[in-house]
Each structure stands twice: as C-alpha cells, then as structure tokens.
Amino acid sequence: MKMNGENLDCIGKNITVIGGGVIGASWAVVFLSAGLNVTISDPADGIDEKVKQYVTSALSELSIMGDGLYVSDTLIKKLRFEKNIARAVQYADFIQENGPEKESFKVNLWSEVEKYAPSHTLFLSSSSGITATKQSVSMSRPERLMVGHPFNPPHLMPLVEVVPGEVRDSGLVAQALSFYNALGKAAILINKEIAGFVANRLQAAIFKECIYLVQKGIVKVDELDDIMTSSLGIRWATGGPFLSFHLGGGHDGFLHFLEHLAPEMAVLWEQQEQCDVSFDDETRTMLMRQIDDTYGLHTVEQLEEKRNIKEISVLKSLRQ
Numbered sequence: 439m440k441m442n443g444e445n446l447d448c449i450g451k452n453i454t455v456i457g458g459g460v461i462g463a464s465w466a467v468v469f470l471s472a473g474l475n476v477t478i479s480d481p482a483d484g485i486d487e488k489v490k491q492y493v494t495s496a497l498s499e500l501s502i503m504g505d506g507l508y509v510s511d512t513l514i515k516k517l518r519f520e521k522n523i524a525r526a527v528q529y530a531d532f533i534q535e536n537g538p539e540k541e542s543f544k545v546n547l548w549s550e551v552e553k554y555a556p557s558h559t560l561f562l563s564s565s566s567g568i569t570a571t572k573q574s575v576s577m578s579r580p581e582r583l584m585v586g587h588p589f590n591p592p593h594l595m596p597l598v599e600v601v602p603g604e605v606r607d608s609g610l611v612a613q614a615l616s617f618y619n620a621l622g623k624a625a626i627l628i629n630k631e632i633a634g635f636v637a638n639r640l641q642a643a644i645f646k647e648c649i650y651l652v653q654k655g656i657v658k659v660d661e662l663d664d665i666m667t668s669s670l671g672i673r674w675a676t677g678g679p680f681l682s683f684h685l686g687g688g689h690d691g692f693l694h695f696l697e698h699l700a701p702e703m704a705v706l707w708e709q710q711e712q713c714d715v716s717f718d719d720e721t722r723t724m725l726m727r728q729i730d731d732t733y734g735l736h737t738v739e740q741l742e743e744k745r746n747i748k749e750i751s752v753l754k755s756l757r758q
Contacts (some may be wrong), residue, residue, distance in 0.1 A: 449605055450531020450558075451475055456523070457536035457545070460591070461564050463492040464724050465534050467593040470513040471500075472621055477518050479526035479634045495515065496593050502750055503594075523547075524554040532587065532617060536564045541572055548583055549576035560613060562586035566638055569631040572602030580744050581607040584614050587635055588623075594749055596624040599635045650713045652728065653721055659728040675752055 453469045455462045458480035462660055466489060469476045497508040518524040527533060533551065537543055548561060555561070561575060561583040574580035576724035580757065584602045598618045602611050618625035629634055634642060651657050657665065673682050680692075687694030715721075733741060 439572045442443065444562070445478050449474065449617060452477070452529045452531050454479060454530035454533045455536065456480070456526070456533060456551075457564075458489045458519075459484065459536060460492070461588065462534075462536035463489045464496060464591040465536065466517065467493050467496040467500070467589070468621055468623075469534075470516055471497065471508055471593070473513075473516070475516050475518075476527050477520050477530070479520050479523055489518070489519075490514060496591070499746055499750060500593060502747075504754060523550055527551050527555040527559070529556070530559050532560050532562060532754045534562050534564060539565060539568060544568060544573040548573055552577050552579070552582075560584075560610060560617070562614065562617075564588060564592075567634050569633075570601060571605070572632060574603055574605070580605045581610055583633070584611065585628075586614060586618065587637075589637060591746070594746060594753065595751075596622070596639060598623045598625045599628050599637060600625050601628040601631060601635055603631065615631050646713070646715050647710060649717075649721065649725070650710075652725065658732075659725065660732040663732075675756065700723050711715050 449472065454477045455466050455469070456479050458466075458478045461480065466476050466478060470493065474646045478485070480734045482488075493514060494510040497510045497513060501508050533555065535547065537545070537547060544563065544565065551561065559582070563583065563585050564568065564587060565573070565585055566587055568585075570580070570583050571591070574583040577583060580603055584600055584606075587599040587601065589597045590740050592598075600611070600614050600618065602614075615625045615627060626636075632639070648662055652659055652662060676683065683693040683699070688701075690697075736744075
C-alpha cells in the first residue's frame with residue numbers, strides 16, 4: 439500500500455473504526471500504516487487481542503510489499519479501543535463503519551453517531567450492498583454519509599468504491615475520494631446508487647455462471663478455479679474486460695470485437711439467461727462436498743496466508 443504523499447495533508451489525524459472484525463481490523467492496518475491515530479469501537483469481548491494479532495500479521499505483509507518497514511509495536515501504540523460509541527467518535531475526523539450488514543443496525547448507528555461526532559467528521563460505511571440513502575434516513579445531515587466499500591482485505595486490495603447517497607455534497611464527495619487516494623487506494627466514484635454497487639455485481643454475475651458450470655458437471659470446483667487463475671484472472675488483473683477485448687481485436691481493436699466476436703457473445707448471453715441457478719439444498723451439498731475435497735486439508739487461515747502471498751506478488755508486479 440503506497441501512500442500518495444501529495445495528498446496526505448487532507449487526512450485528519452483521528453480515525454474511528456466501528457466494528458473490529460476482519461474488515462475493520464484490516465482498515466485499522468491501512469490507517470495505522472499512514473501514521474494515524476485509530477480508535478476501534480466494538481462491543482465484543484476479547485476484541486483487543488484479536489485486532490492486535492491481525493494488525494501485527496498484516497503489517498508484516500505490508501512490509502513484504504516493499505513500501506517500507508512497518509514496526510507493529512510502534513504503530514499499535516496509536517491504536518486504542520473504546521466500546522462506548524459516544525466516546526469513540528468524539529474526536530474523530532473520519533469514521534469507517536464495518537458493522538453487521540443489517541439496514542436497521544446501520545440506521546440506528548448513524549443516528550447515534552451523528553449526535554456525538556464533531557460537525558466536520560465524514561461518515562463512511564464499508565457496506566457491500568446497503569446504500570447510503572437507506573442508511574442515512576434518520577440523519578439530520580445525510581450528505582455526511584457515503585459508502586466507502588473496500589475489497590477484502592482492505593490493507594492489500596486497492597479498490598474503494600465511493601458511493602454517495604441521493605442527498606450529496608460535491609465537496610464532501612471530493613473529500614472522501616481524497617481521503618482514500620491519499621492512503622494509496624484506488625478510490626472510484628460510483629455515480630449512481632445500485633444494489634451491490636459495481637465490483638460485487640460483477641462478482642455475482644460471474645459466480646452465477648461458475649455455479650451453473652459446476653452444477654451441470656461440466657467442471658469441478660478445483661478445475662474452474664484453475665481455469666480462472668490461468669486465464670481471465672491474469673488478463674483482468676492487467677487490463678480489465680474492456681481493454682482486454684480492445685487488445686484482442688488486433689489492429690482494429692474493439693471494432694473488430696464488435697463486428698466479429700460480439701454476435702457470438704450475444705448467443706452466450708441468451709443461453710445464460712436460461713440458466714436456472716439457486717443455492718438449494720442439493721446445490722449447497724454438492725458445492726460443500728467439492729470444496730471440502732479440494733481445500734479441506736488446510737484451514738481457512740492457512741489458505742488466507744497463501745492467498746495473500748500470491749496477491750502481494752501480483753500487486754508488486756503490477757506496480758512495475
């Protein structure tokens with residue numbers, strides 16, 4: 439995670455992270471590595487040690503990224519915990535919320551936070567699907583709240599989707615984008631609210647086809663993962679879908695795709711619309727059996743560690 443030195447002055451020094459689960463702890467790493475003061479508010483027992491363990495491990499991963507040496511003991515001194523929400527937000531310049539994906543929870547939370555946070559504080563939600571408009575219905579200044587949706591884990595993945603609500607302030611939107619970009623993120627403004635935003639909608643569309651192909655016995659889970667990581671995963675990591683088809687058209691670029699390949703893709707779209715995919719009991723049992731057969735010999739933590747090492751290698755290569 440390489441910070442943008444030109445914009446670091448835009449960041450307030452005090453960050454409150456609401457929710458200390460995996461996403462919240464990963465966000466804490468982002469903020470701590472920028473030298474910011476981080477307060478985590480989470481009512482769970484033992485959250486202090488869980489977060490500190492995660493931070494220590496994640497900071498070592500950032501050091502591997504080559505951006506500098508992150509000494510966990512030094513940075514953890516800037517980390518504090520406060521279960522009481524009023525005290526947790528009273529000095530916050532930015533608040534990154536990572537609570538349960540329940541609309542009622544978020545509505546009640548922001549209404550409470552607004553009472554105690556300073557008037558300049560910007561409210562940002564990591565929600566993967568609940569829009570700022572829905573979350574802010576009980577706020578007196580709903581324009582202060584935006585979605586700042588990361589990809590997991592935030593301390594490694596560059597993307598942050600910034601999604602304002604229907605009531606928005608262009609100055610606050612610019613402030614949110616500057617905030618994330620100064621931290622080295624790829625902050626992308628999503629112009630209109632839509633369920634799932636953009637990255638998750640793409641992921642859902644692709645995963646529907648993945649489930650269909652496995653469900654019909656065309657490939658197994660491990661074979662599909664190998665196909666993706668050996669082809670589209672590499673291609674899209676370096677170019678994205680539109681650039682990939684533009685480059686795949688030779689000298690004529692995307693025009694060649696439209697004239698020669700698009701009709702065939704349209705046929706596939708018609709077939710995909712007829713694909714009946716659901717997570718019924720039979721499908722869930724089949725998928726879990728294949729997941730266990732393929733990945734069951736390793737714990738989730740071991741698999742995460744291997745994934746992070748690979749993702750760090752990809753990210754380092756892309757920077758070059």
